[in-house]
Amino acid sequence: MFADRAKIMVSSGKGGDGHVSFRREKYVPAGGPDGGDGGDGGSVWLEVDEGLNTLADYRHKRKYKAESGENGKMRRMAGRKGRDLILKVPEGTVVREAESGRVITDMSGDNRRFLLLSGGKGGNGNMHYATSTMQAPKYAQPGQPARTIELQLELKLIADVGLVGLPNAGKSTLLTASSNARPEIGNYPFTTLTPMLGVVDLGDMQSFVMSDIPGLIEGAAEGAGLGHEFLAHIERTRLLIHVVDAAGSEGRDPADDIDIINRELKEYQVDLSRRPQIIAANKLDLLDDETAEMALELLRDHCAPMGVEVVPISAATGKGVRELLFKAYNMLQEIPVQTGVFEQEYDPETEIFQESAPYTVTYDEKAREYVVEGPRIERMLGYTNLETEKGFMFFQKFLRDNGIIDALKREGCTEGDTVRLYGHSFEYYD
Ligand SMILES: Nc1nc2c(ncn2[C@@H]2O[C@H](COP(=O)(O)OP(=O)(O)OP(=O)(O)O)[C@@H](O)[C@H]2O)c(=O)[nH]1
Ligand SMILES: [Mg+2]
Known part of the structure; x- marks a missing residue:
């Protein structure tokens, strides 16, 4: 999982x-x-x-x-x-x-x-x-x-490479041909139901982690077919291998298929559409050499303006797969590791302190006094002798250090107003 x-x-x-x-x-x-x-x-x-x-x-x-x-x-x-x-x-x-x-x-x-x-x-x-x-x-x-x-x-889990493509393009077959992972493969769309990871080991300490996600469909960026969940998984990958059925074996146009996926990536997150990509032109074993060459030519013309390279493969026979993986490995060396780190949105140190505010400041309309209450105030008054100069100075410092003076100001308290704390009343001055 x-x-x-x-x-x-x-x-x-x-x-x-x-x-x-x-x-x-x-x-x-x-x-x-x-x-x-x-x-x-x-x-x-x-x-x-x-x-x-x-x-x-x-x-x-x-x-x-x-x-x-x-x-x-x-x-x-x-x-x-x-x-x-x-x-x-x-x-x-x-x-x-x-x-x-x-x-x-x-x-x-x-x-x-x-x-x-x-x-x-x-x-x-x-x-x-x-x-x-x-x-x-x-x-x-x-x-x-x-x-x-x-x-x-x-x-x-942070995968270096994410496999994307329409259902049945051959993503899981490619992951199997490349790694230790054993995803399910089937001749029907949506064979893969949950994302999977595999380690691609190229020998000589050269390896990377590749993730296979279920096929994306038109509307994935709006959530169709669990699109959001799947797209979120590839957010942190550094490189995408975009797998396409280049043989058009289901009567589809490979160039259109590529556009559909790229549109979904872009709609989900512009950043994802700018991620480095390699097109894996798959299933070329289904075509004779001449037709395969033509199909490839068409795809290259289509992808050149995007600055994306097309690599011919057959995930089923393994032809071209090693070349594709080395290309991916070499590209990874140029791409920084840090992508998509989540920014902090919640700081427990400040938020939890605020939730359990140690005092409240209110205005008593009838008495025309500001009222400060809270267990800490009560405790402080318990051990502070306000009759002494030292005690009173401590008391003032306590009010300042604990933000009570600021809270009073926020409530509109100004010079000359009366502030009440547990039976003690004071005239407020800055
Ligand atoms: N002839 C041929 N068939 C392939 C090739 N790659 C995959 N297939 C077949 O295409 C079908 C779909 O392959 P999968 O690898 O399951 O496709 P997928 O992209 O993972 O599909 P989803 O999990 O549904 O998104 C299977 O029947 C594979 O055997 C290939 O290179 N050549
Ligand atoms: Mg699959």
Whole structure:
């Protein structure tokens, strides 16, 4: 099977909580706060593993989680950091956010390792919260929560060469004659139902991967005959071998057949129609030498303006096949490997953070006040003494660092307006 898929749930590790404790020493009746920090939670990475060529493992196990950070301890001892989780995937795995289908990353080319979710930060222990006015803070910061995302993994095996052509042109026969693959061959259209790959080994370490897809028909670019699915498979190939029944054995005109396929390629994606192409003029064994020569001449005249070469073959007898494969191999040496890498459309780091916004800013019409609420605000107010200058400065910095000032401005808050946070009211000023 060509396209291989799996859906999995992945979570980063939660940050360890900061600890609340106080120093206990002989002769020191009330020691200062000595609660240590929580360890950071483990992150989740994606990594290309050369030895893998399927996503089968991910269909057996569905849930993956990085280790949580350890909580902080007394005597200023920090909790241990959670171990990272590394998800190994085969090269060519496209990773999407499952619900929206948006691409997070494409594990191909230079992209060997990708940070998917960073672990939750560990919380500060209460040792950080001692101030001159609050010498025994009973508060420590909780670790950041774990984050979870559902992923759709899809492996698009990367073939160097894609075989295209109408049904019955002889694509599968050519793949069989050239490689280790054993696709089905039949004397009726749509014999091939799913794409297939084969390794073409020319000896002397010269090899490439060739994919056979089911025949394309008129309207494929609009989706006819699963056209979209099949065309998507050849998007990443670097070179197309366009197989045509050059003998016109079914009473068709080979030149027309070539035009039909090229039109579909172009309508599906202009880029695909510009991909380097070789025309494999197939089934020439059905014609006597003289007629074959004429048929070939006609095809060459037809294709010359497109700058496309025509190579005579018989996939059935093998005649001309080796020459065709060497031509393909030589052309591949000139074509860069990177084609069609998927761009990122979804960044878990920012999107998941926004989903679980730590606060809300609203306007209370009645009281004519802006209201800021959220668990983090509440917690911060719990350990901040606003009566002290230091505490108040910390509070202002917190509002700025967490984007709350910007959020207030966005809501229309201006100088002189009142802002309310859990029973505290302030006059806003820039
Ligand atoms: N005489 C002759 N027959 C061939 C040649 N190549 C393929 N055929 C025959 O043409 C028919 C179709 O061949 P396939 O290789 O299945 O064609 P395909 O392009 O894969 O067709 P789909 O999978 O339906 O798209 C089969 O009966 C083959 O034996 C050839 O070079 N000469
Ligand atoms: Mg076939």
